[in-house]
Amino acid sequence: MTENPHIDYLLRLGDSTLILGQRLSEWCGHGPVLEEDIALGNIALDLIGQSRLLLSHAGSLMQPAQTEDQLAYFREQFGFRNFTMLELPNSGLEKGQQQRDYAFTICRNFLFSAYMVLLWQALAASLDRQLAAIAEKAVKEARYHLRHSSDWMLRFGDGTEESHRRAQQALNALLPYTHEFFSADAVEQQMADAGIAIAGASLRAAWEEQVRGTLQDATLEWPPQWADSQFRSSGKSGRHSEHFGFLLAEMQSLARAHPEAIW
Amino acid sequence: MTENPHIDYLLRLGDSTLILGQRLSEWCGHGPVLEEDIALGNIALDLIGQSRLLLSHAGSLMQPAQTEDQLAYFREQFGFRNFTMLELPNSGLEKGQQQRDYAFTICRNFLFSAYMVLLWQALAASLDRQLAAIAEKAVKEARYHLRHSSDWMLRFGDGTEESHRRAQQALNALLPYTHEFFSADAVEQQMADAGIAIAGASLRAAWEEQVRGTLQDATLEWPPQWADSQFRSSGKSGRHSEHFGFLLAEMQSLARAHPEAIW
């Protein structure tokens, strides 16, 4: 969609936060306990807030300039740059947009927020001053998201037999998608060279340490085949899963039915 | 949407068959046994075939004339005239477009096809010759749909404890929506007076006899509160359930993303 790696990079961030925010908001009113309903709403709100800043910034660099809503509601799926993991249904890999599995949802938040804490920390030093400012705000939110999901990973892993089984199953399903956080890629390399971003690969060791530590405390197992897996999702370069089209159809339906409207 | 009761009546038929066809096609590849995957596909195909004839006929009476696809893909939800029951998710009343409950699905097919057999029989004598011809074709298909679903109602009701429980639960959830088949209404009355249709209410006794007979054989219970229930769904006059918007968003997404395209 775009030839500009700077815009592309901002879209990755803006779309990843948007799409996970969208998925989390599907939980609204359906949480396992009221406090969690509220917590997930909070996290979704943070993410959508981050996305608005990032998409607005990306849109301002485009020719012609685009608003956050033009980017959110009127792009086709190949234009989106979120990590594939974040578009997966809340229920896991099988189809079912509105089914909900709390273990899958929490485990995804855990793996993603552990990554984002590291990424936002690094981006706070970006030469793109606007991105640096967003990162400074976002890192605090991401720390809360990580704490929230880590607490639940511990409860699940070290809770009941059932919760342990569910958490391990979710982890096994999700981990292959984390390779995308670290896969080498020209956009990230160029942005790193320009001092605007850093390559995801450089975060891998710290991320793995953080995640493995929590999993160990939670008595959950890191699947040994992870390192050898050749599976590579590619949402960050615009190739998504089959689930994404359904998410977009729903998210964009109203805006697209009234393209002229102001809301 | 339309002021013409003839068109309105045809839309009721065309939309009811379309929307149930759409719901049944969500089962594709997910059936409980291969033979049923194929059977549901067959029924969905019959229904979509009927819908195409009915929508084309309705569209030909409009000013300006509309194609079947304009009617299927570019109407807003209030323009649709299907019975509310048919838009409910395959899983039952809770949200979850792509969850699937076979008891709910079969029970809905049973209640609807028992009605449609009677209705198509009557409409074969319509003064609208085109409608009469469609009815003559459709009644044979509806008889097959009724036989298929009746057979399963028997198996469920008189099968295992679990299947009995599931079938009874589906029946209890669905029966309130059948009042809409019979509720009095100006469109039907005018069409009946014109010899084009008959009022649904006149089919009630025969429908109830048929349905009660099968339920009895299936050792399933007809909930005694049915007759007293004041619940009235109103899809046939364009007021739908909350589920319908999601169904339309998905069904129309591609066509609306490319309004100029021919496929």
Added chain:
Amino acid sequence: SQQQARFEAALAKEQKIEAQDWMPDAYRKTLVRQISQHAHSEIIGMLPEGNWITRAPSLKRKAILLAKVQDEGGHGLYLYAAAETLGTSREQMLDALHSGRAKYSSIFNYPTLTWADMGAIGWLVDGAAIMNQVPLCRCSYGPYARAMIRICKEESFHQRQGFDIMLSLCKGTPAQKAMAQDALNRWWWPTVMMFGPNDDSSPNSRQSMEWGIKRISNDALRQKFIDATVPQAELLGLSIPDPALKWNEERSHYDFGEIDWSEFMRVLGGDGPCNKERLSTRMKAHEDGTWVREAAMAYAKKHGGK
């Protein structure tokens, strides 16, 4: 009894009754019923609005709606906590909801069919709720009164947001304006019914008045709501679906048409458009969440937490 006398003296002096104070059983029971019903309404009320978060037509509206629904969850929390001070646990209250013994506001048994319903609910339903709730800030039971003070502040914020959605729609395309009018048509009468039966057929009201739980009668609140809302509809350029609606110079109030109490009773009795759906959706969420709550308890036990 002496306790009874002290209790009545406190009421007479408009002093708050607190959790540790003696109170008549019937007072306690009435409060638990009312507060838990209010809490349940907040929770069930998350569903009709939650239904549109994923389809909100702009990111700003999405964020505002998400925050609003979250506030409703928060109100539920305060209210469950207030009810718990009276000795009933949240689990007991949820049981009562799921088994049908406890009620929630009937308004949430209507479906949200278009985006304009997000506007209409904020403007009308929250508007009516505020009318009902402002007097509760002076309720004789302290924990409830204090919860209501917080809640009312947020509700009036929500009401303004709802009106703002309506305003955008009414200034928008013809399709948007039509959407707004349709929403008003569907929500008007159910909202007017939110104030409950007419005073002469509202048997429990008198006792609640005496106890300082209820402060203003159903009909008085309803009139107040209508008087406040009609000019707002005019501002929006929308017409209220009541041909009998007319300013009565003499009364200095709007006259309005007959309420269809049979519909009210029907929805209250469980036959409304979404009663079964709302309750079964909540029950499913609760059941699906069982393993999560169990895991949290097991973990807390193992690790000596609370």
Added chain:
Amino acid sequence: SQQQARFEAALAKEQKIEAQDWMPDAYRKTLVRQISQHAHSEIIGMLPEGNWITRAPSLKRKAILLAKVQDEGGHGLYLYAAAETLGTSREQMLDALHSGRAKYSSIFNYPTLTWADMGAIGWLVDGAAIMNQVPLCRCSYGPYARAMIRICKEESFHQRQGFDIMLSLCKGTPAQKAMAQDALNRWWWPTVMMFGPNDDSSPNSRQSMEWGIKRISNDALRQKFIDATVPQAELLGLSIPDPALKWNEERSHYDFGEIDWSEFMRVLGGDGPCNKERLSTRMKAHEDGTWVREAAMAYAKKHGGK
């Protein structure tokens, strides 16, 4: 042995082996493996196309796609039945699929991302399948050969429908044309890999040839497919994503580029884009259907049916 001699004589005379005939264990095992893998491919293959039925852009296309996917289910039925004549039950075959012991065609581990994929699958994937399957109509095992005759007829119908979708897209708006090109870009190489490894690294092929199960080598079929498909792409005005593709006057065939066998092995080994999803979706359908199958059996037992 005498039986072995009779079996080989039948093969030599191109006579069909039937279910009741003696056959070597290895022949039987090879057939069960191949036929069940083919059956599984039909069933798993319903998923990527089934993914677009609810969003098909016209009612006519919706009906055609639904019918096609249903045909695939039908092919699955014939093939399971053909495999059952060799003494393995459908339940056993499904167990083998769900536990990962049995394979299905790797092509179905790629996602269907746009409507154009419905065209590309019909045109390319079904086209390649026909190349593979037409020789199987002459397979030495009678029940398989006869199933393949029916299947091939329908497949060529599907291939024409797929090409027709591509044609409509290529004659359509620029966005439609781009969609078609993108689908070709994604499906080309996976389709070319459908014919399996190069002949010199295809160890089982020779034995299958001798048994009259396989008739033409992988590379020969692949060349045939490419030769047939290039002019069709030209007709559509689409470019095949292989810079090395060029007509070789001398060979009277198209030369083509190096195949990325590491991708082939990766997807075959379970690390393709949808392997886990496809299998877990099928397993979930099967598990969710358990109570349905049990009910049917219980009913049949009670009522003295089969």
